[in-house]
Amino acid sequence: MLAYVIRRTLYGVVTVLGVLLLLFVLFFFVTAPEDIARRALGEKAPPDAIHQWIQNHGYDRPWQEMLVEHYRRMLTFDFGRSDADDAPIAKRLREGAGPSLALTVPLFVLGIPVALVLSLLVAFFRETYIDRVGVVLCVLAMSVSMLLYIIGGQYLIGKLLRWFPISGFDPDPAVVARFVALPVLVGLMAGIGSDVRFYRTVFVEEAGRDHVKTARAKGCGEGRVMFRHVLRNALIPVVTTVVLEIPFLFTGSLLLESFFGIPGLGSLTVDAINGNDFATLRTMVFIGALLFTVGQIATDVAYTLVDPRVRLE
Amino acid sequence: MRIRRLGLALGVLLASCTNNPYPDEDASRKIEYLAFSEAPKTLDPQVSYTTTDQVVIGPIYDTLLEYHYTDRPYRLIPGLAREMPEPETRDGHVVYRLRLRDDLLYQDDACFAPRATRQVVAADVAFSLMRIADPLVNSPIASFLSRIDGLMAFGERLAAERARDAAFAAKPVHEQYAQLSGIPGVRVISPTELEIWLTAPHPQLLYWFAMPFTAPVPWEAVEHWDGRDDRDAFAEHPVGTGAFRLARYDKRTRIVLERNENWYGIRHPEWRAPGAVDPTRGRPLPFLDGFELRLDREDIPAFTKFLQGYYDASGIIEESFDRIVRDQRLSSDMEARGMQLERAVIPSIYYLGFNMDDPVVGMPAGTRGRALRQAMSLAIDSREFMRIFQNGRGLPAESPIPPGIFGYDPEYQNPFRHVDLERAAALMKEAGYPGGVDPKTGRPLHLTFDTQDTSSRGLLRFQYFANSWRRLGIEVEIVATTYNQFQDKVRRGAYQLFMWGWVADYPDPENFLFLLWSGAARSKGGPNTANFADPRYDELFLAMRDLPDDERRLEIIRQMRALLQDECPWIELFHLESYMLIQGWMQNVRPTGLSIPTVKYVDIDTAMRTRLRAEWNQPVRWPLAVLAVVVVLLVIPAVRTYRRERR
Numbered sequence: 001m002l003a004y005v006i007r008r009t010l011y012g013v014v015t016v017l018g019v020l021l022l023l024f025v026l027f028f029f030v031t032a033p034e035d036i037a038r039r040a041l042g043e044k045a046p047p048d049a050i051h052q053w054i055q056n057h058g059y060d061r062p063w064q065e066m067l068v069e070h071y072r073r074m075l076t077f078d079f080g081r082s083d084a085d086d087a088p089i090a091k092r093l094r095e096g097a098g099p100s101l102a103l104t105v106p107l108f109v110l111g112i113p114v115a116l117v118l119s120l121l122v123a124f125f126r127e128t129y130i131d132r133v134g135v136v137l138c139v140l141a142m143s144v145s146m147l148l149y150i151i152g153g154q155y156l157i158g159k160l161l162r163w164f165p166i167s168g169f170d171p172d173p174a175v176v177a178r179f180v181a182l183p184v185l186v187g188l189m190a191g192i193g194s195d196v197r198f199y200r201t202v203f204v205e206e207a208g209r210d211h212v213k214t215a216r217a218k219g220c221g222e223g224r225v226m227f228r229h230v231l232r233n234a235l236i237p238v239v240t241t242v243v244l245e246i247p248f249l250f251t252g253s254l255l256l257e258s259f260f261g262i263p264g265l266g267s268l269t270v271d272a273i274n275g276n277d278f279a280t281l282r283t284m285v286f287i288g289a290l291l292f293t294v295g296q297i298a299t300d301v302a303y304t305l306v307d308p309r310v311r312l313e
Numbered sequence: 314m315r316i317r318r319l320g321l322a323l324g325v326l327l328a329s330c331t332n333n334p335y336p337d338e339d340a341s342r343k344i345e346y347l348a349f350s351e352a353p354k355t356l357d358p359q360v361s362y363t364t365t366d367q368v369v370i371g372p373i374y375d376t377l378l379e380y381h382y383t384d385r386p387y388r389l390i391p392g393l394a395r396e397m398p399e400p401e402t403r404d405g406h407v408v409y410r411l412r413l414r415d416d417l418l419y420q421d422d423a424c425f426a427p428r429a430t431r432q433v434v435a436a437d438v439a440f441s442l443m444r445i446a447d448p449l450v451n452s453p454i455a456s457f458l459s460r461i462d463g464l465m466a467f468g469e470r471l472a473a474e475r476a477r478d479a480a481f482a483a484k485p486v487h488e489q490y491a492q493l494s495g496i497p498g499v500r501v502i503s504p505t506e507l508e509i510w511l512t513a514p515h516p517q518l519l520y521w522f523a524m525p526f527t528a529p530v531p532w533e534a535v536e537h538w539d540g541r542d543d544r545d546a547f548a549e550h551p552v553g554t555g556a557f558r559l560a561r562y563d564k565r566t567r568i569v570l571e572r573n574e575n576w577y578g579i580r581h582p583e584w585r586a587p588g589a590v591d592p593t594r595g596r597p598l599p600f601l602d603g604f605e606l607r608l609d610r611e612d613i614p615a616f617t618k619f620l621q622g623y624y625d626a627s628g629i630i631e632e633s634f635d636r637i638v639r640d641q642r643l644s645s646d647m648e649a650r651g652m653q654l655e656r657a658v659i660p661s662i663y664y665l666g667f668n669m670d671d672p673v674v675g676m677p678a679g680t681r682g683r684a685l686r687q688a689m690s691l692a693i694d695s696r697e698f699m700r701i702f703q704n705g706r707g708l709p710a711e712s713p714i715p716p717g718i719f720g721y722d723p724e725y726q727n728p729f730r731h732v733d734l735e736r737a738a739a740l741m742k743e744a745g746y747p748g749g750v751d752p753k754t755g756r757p758l759h760l761t762f763d764t765q766d767t768s769s770r771g772l773l774r775f776q777y778f779a780n781s782w783r784r785l786g787i788e789v790e791i792v793a794t795t796y797n798q799f800q801d802k803v804r805r806g807a808y809q810l811f812m813w814g815w816v817a818d819y820p821d822p823e824n825f826l827f828l829l830w831s832g833a834a835r836s837k838g839g840p841n842t843a844n845f846a847d848p849r850y851d852e853l854f855l856a857m858r859d860l861p862d863d864e865r866r867l868e869i870i871r872q873m874r875a876l877l878q879d880e881c882p883w884i885e886l887f888h889l890e891s892y893m894l895i896q897g898w899m900q901n902v903r904p905t906g907l908s909i910p911t912v913k914y915v916d917i918d919t920a921m922r923t924r925l926r927a928e929w930n931q932p933v934r935w936p937l938a939v940l941a942v943v944v945v946l947l948v949i950p951a952v953r954t955y956r957r958e959r960r
Contacts, residue, residue, distance in 0.1 A: 041451055048472060049451040085354075085564075086546055096565075121951075130951055158332060159617050161933045165334040166621075167614040168607060169566050175336055222955070261608055263565035271565070 012293035019289040033059035084277035100252030100264030119199035141193025153186035183260040206234040247291035344603040348615040352564035355548040358525035371910025374528035374553035387820040390587040407511040418575040420558040424537035435507035437529035462498025487532035514859040520819030556913040570604040600916035622926040634704040651897025657904030660817035665884040666843040686881040688740035690729040707887035715888040720822040720870035749786015757788040763808040765799035845882040898922040
């Protein structure tokens with residue numbers, strides 16, 4: 001197992017290094033530094049100021065030197081300063097992680113049990129009208145765009161019912177819950193359809209297996225059958241999706257954060273795209289690649305923990 | 314039992330449900346709340362030029378002079394200066410002597426450590442002017458102050474010395490400035506007095522003293538807040554002398570200003586200084602405890618929060634305009650909520666411009682080009698444009714000078730600024746394009762309209778103009794490019810038609826008429842994008858520029874207007890009009906048109922605000938009961954199925 005993890009990690013390192021190379025080509029060759037400088041300093045900026053900006057940000061050096069610097073910075077997590085307003089990117093990341101987690105952790109912690117319970121319920125009533133209605137609702141829920149959930153949620157819950165603020169954020173512990181309540185609710189609604197449908201399929205398949213029939217034949221109650229025999233054995237695909245999601249809790253949600261005005265890392269990425277802030281964007285893409293790789297390795301390891309039959313060689 | 318407990322918990326949760334985005338204890342405090350959609354670019358007073366920047370730094374940096382809050386036409390009053398400076402002539406120079414009040418303090422700030430603050434001195438104003446000249450500061454107004462003796466040369470000397478001597482460049486800026494002995498035309502006479510020496514008259518200089526650009530800045534702040542080692546940059550950490558100070562600067566959520574207890578108006582109410590007393594009620598300023606801007610990128614949620622009472626003022630979004638304003642008045646629904654509608658024409662001009670260097674539409678085409686421009690002007694209907702694209706907000710423009718500015722004449726009608734297709738067709742013939750056909754090609758005359766706006770909304774607007782010109786037989790191609798490509802075209806002069814706008818820096822006709830002065834040509838980096846260069850106009854402009862607002866000046870402005878009317882370098886479209894909705898609890902709010910800081914004059918009836926907010930935001934709870942019933946209805950058959958299966 002250790003050998004496997006080491007080998008996977010090495011593959012991961014190669015992948016991340018490759019992503020960094022791609023990033024370099026995209027961001028250093030495709031865009032002229034004058035454009036970034038002008039964007040940051042405004043249209044009336046004199047040539048002196050533009051030149052000084054390019055020099056300060058190190059965009060005037062030979063590409064070989066910039067490539068080495070790019071790798072050094074990213075791999076030592078010294079991300080430098082934003083192209084848009086010169087703020088240290090590491091500081092921005094620290095500031096953004098809290099609001100992102102305030103949104104994604106409740107979404108994750110509530111989303112999984114809710115989806116599991118609902119899908120167990122639907123699977124339990126498989127081939128009855130409850131199952132059929134449930135599947136239809138799931139497909140409907142999956143087909144609706146996230147934007148519609150957001151706008152609909154803001155309109156219905158924020159504007160008409162006036163339960164929670166329509167958007168905004170305040171990290172003050174006294175009020176933070178009222179700001180994340182609506183986006184969490186919207187996120188749950190948006191994600192639940194696909195999750196329930198997926199888990200249901202897994203559970204229904206598992207429920208038809210021989211060991212479940214045996215359990216029933218031995219006189220096990222239906223509840224015990226579902227929770228002990230079906231759920232536990234159906235956990236492998238569930239764990240795969242869940243573990244892969246964990247690293248991305250940190251990077252937040254692009255759409256939810258932008259539309260609800262939550263200053264997390266998701267909206268930081270959107271801001272960087274809108275503001276031609278390539279330094280921040282490079283960092284976010286790199287972190288995304290890194291977390292994805294970590295998530296993949298963690299999923300593999302999680303396999304062995306939930307299923308003793310799986311051996312990583 | 315468990316179910317009852319769950320019900321209780323749900324009940325508590327529901328009871329605590331509120332859409333109030335503010336902490337409960339803020340309800341009794343006089344804090345004005347507004348939304349912002351885009352973060353300020355910079356809070357450096359010598360650099361900031363955008364409206365959002367000004368909203369934040371205006372209350373923080375007091376200026377030497379200020380605008381009277383209620384008097385119109387606009388009138389300047391002393392701010393940090395003791396009195397209005399008068400120009401004197403000395404040694405062939407025009408000299409302004411500025412006397413500061415002698416007990417002005419900066420806000421408390423760590424840059425003054427070990428002290429908390431220090432007195433504002435005349436040298437700080439000189440330091441600000443040197444920063445404007447410094448090319449690395451990148452102030453947009455250096456060229457406007459070029460008549461201050463030696464200001465531009467100071468910037469050049471600074472750049473040259475920095476390039477020559479790395480040790481010099483590494484010194485703190487105030488030491489660099491001192492080593493070069495500052496700007497010759499800015500002389501500090503005493504701790505509270507300085508003289509500004511001008512090489513030529515520049516009456517508009519006083520308006521620049523009423524803007525944060527020339528506000529005093531402590532050198533300690535520029536040196537300390539350098540953006541290194543986790544310290545803020547000075548552009549994000551203002552240290553000013555105003556009635557408010559920045560308490561929290563979080564560009565991604567909120568910007569909080571609180572009262573600055575060091576402000577002269579609070580420390581010295583007995584001075585009854587003009588900038589520290591409410592002109593209508595005679596009471597000492599400021600009335601508010603604070604001022605808070607919250608980020609709301611999307612229009613609709615921001616406007617919804619305004620309607621819920623959580624923002625104190627708001628513009629009107631296009632989607633809701635017709636519901637809120639009827640016949641240019643507030644709808645009865647809004648009036649019943651106690652709202653006020655404040656309308657103000659912004660001193661601005663939006664226009665379509667011709668590139669006067671172009672061989673087809675410009676000066677090189679001589680009288681043919683002029684007839685073409687006049688014909689094209691006769692095809693554009695500003696009213697219709699405003700009706701379609703901006704809910705009718707705006708005043709059709711007849712000349713570059715907007716209402717509220719000396720020289721504006723409400724009676725004047727530009728004969729080429731109303732639709733007359735017959736006359737336009739005759740002019741097209743005169744221009745050598747009968748029916749819009751270019752005799753050289755035998756096909757419709759083809760022109761290009763260049764823009765940097767690639768949005769679909771923008772393209773719709775430009776298509777409106779193209780359609781109008783098609784009625785004359787002219788084919789106009791809209792070329793939307795990126796900002797840089799557009800700038801490049803402008804640099805090379807490779808454009809024919811464009812749309813542009815200008816909002817007044819200060820209320821003087823010079824600030825509009827210079828947009829067509831050859832000295833401000835785009836090719837010289839100025840805002841005269843039409844590249845209009847007419848010696849007659851230039852002569853009149855220079856004669857008008859430095860005159861006081863009298864009959865002579867008015868006569869010259871009339872002559873300039875007549876010349877523009879005939880030459881038609883622009884098709885004047887409209888002067889923008891702002892519609893501002895103000896909550897009923899806001900007191901003493903006045904629209905200003907210009908970007909003037911007004912926070913210190915505004916007052917709030919907090920009891921009324923709390924009452925109305927509560928009234929407007931009662932949560933609707935019955936859908937929860939419906940939801941519970943639906944769940945029960947779903948569960949009953951499920952339970953029955955389960956029981957049946959067990960049997």
